[in-house]
Amino acid sequence: KAGVTQTPRYLIKTRGQQVTLSCSPISGHRSVSWYQQTPGQGLQFLFEYFSETQRNKGNFPGRFSGRQFSNSRSEMNVSTLELGDSALYLCASRGLGSYGETQYFGPGTRLLVL
Amino acid sequence: EDQVTQSPEALRLQEGESSSLNCSYTVSGLRGLFWYRQDPGKGPEFLFTLYSAGEEKEKERLKATLTKKESFLHITAPKPEDSATYLCAVQSTGNQFYFGTGTSLTVIP
Numbered sequence: 001k002a003g004v005t006q007t008p009r010y011l012i013k014t015r016g017q018q019v020t021l022s023c024s025p026i027s028g029h030r031s032v033s034w035y036q037q038t039p040g041q042g043l044q045f046l047f048e049y050f051s052e053t054q055r056n057k058g059n060f061p062g063r064f065s066g067r068q069f070s071n072s073r074s075e076m077n078v079s080t081l082e083l084g085d086s087a088l089y090l091c092a093s094r095g096l097g098s099y100g101e102t103q104y105f106g107p108g109t110r111l112l113v114l
Numbered sequence: 115e116d117q118v119t120q121s122p123e124a125l126r127l128q129e130g131e132s133s134s135l136n137c138s139y140t141v142s143g144l145r146g147l148f149w150y151r152q153d154p155g156k157g158p159e160f161l162f163t164l165y166s167a168g169e170e171k172e173k174e175r176l177k178a179t180l181t182k183k184e185s186f187l188h189i190t191a192p193k194p195e196d197s198a199t200y201l202c203a204v205q206s207t208g209n210q211f212y213f214g215t216g217t218s219l220t221v222i223p
Contacts, residue, residue: 004157033211042215043158043201056210090157102148103203103211105157 002027004093004106012112018079021109025072025093031055032074033103034066037088048094049074078111086113116141120202120214127221130191135200135217138184143207147185149178150201152216158201161187192221 005024013019025032033056034046045058049068068074072093078085088110092103118139127133139147146165150158162171164180171178175196177188187200199216206212 035213043203043213045211045213088155101146101205102160102163104160105150107157108155110155 004091004104006089006091006106006109008109009107010110010112012114013081014114015081015083017081018077019081019111021076021078021089021091021111023074023076023091023093023106025074025091026095026104029093029095029104030072031094032068032072033092033094034074034076035090035092036060037090037108038086043090046076081113083113086111116204116206116210116212118202118204118212118214120200120217122217123215124218125220127189127192127219129193129221129223132188132190132192134189135187135219136184137187137202137214139202139204139212140183141204141206141212145205145207145209147180148203148205148211149176149185149187150203152199152201161200189219192219194221194223197221 007022031050033048036044047066048056052068063079066076088108090108091106094103121136146163148163149161152158162178167182169180175190179186197220199218201216202214203211
């Protein structure tokens with residue numbers, strides 16, 4: 001099976017702009033989660049989508065939003081970018097593997113806000 | 115408050131020098147504990163899932179163990195290619211994942 005894919009891999013934006021990131025989960029996985037990773041904070045949970053519905057949400061401002069399509073692909077949007085939004089954004093799809101239910105991560109999108 | 119704490123933050127080992135990484139957690143109910151390896155600029159790579167106290171899993175030079183409040187990742191005779199950041203995560207019965215901030219391991223030839 002193909003792994004989790006994320007596009008684009010790198011982005012440079014300026015403050016105030018908005019950005020949309022895309023994630024395609026492993027085939028058959030219906031759950032997609034998004035995380036923000038920074039050197040100081042580690043992995044911070046943004047939200048999880050399951051069958052096109054937001055199932056869980058972390059403690060991030062409303063500028064961070066997401067959606068999931070019927071084919072399980074997911075997008076994350078950040079509006080009015082701030083310098084502090086510079087981070088690695090990771091998408092994970094969840095499903096049953098050889099070891100039970102597990103999250104599998106994509107390579108991430110590196111966002112730099114100038 | 116659900117929380118995962120990893121120690122040490124950084125660890126430098128000589129090639130062949132065995133050691134352990136620690137992951138302690140407080141969570142309202144544990145569905146599973148996960149170990150990941152992350153190389154710079156890449157997404158975390160799944161290593162192990164542990165579900166109950168006393169459980170152990172092994173893969174090459176790595177062995178993960180679980181007690182009621184913590185997990186250990188034992189690295190036996192490490193090689194330079196084992197250098198990476200090792201992340202621990204717990205899945206609560208509320209179906210949320212909580213990650214530690216990781217242990218950065220450097221293995222010196």
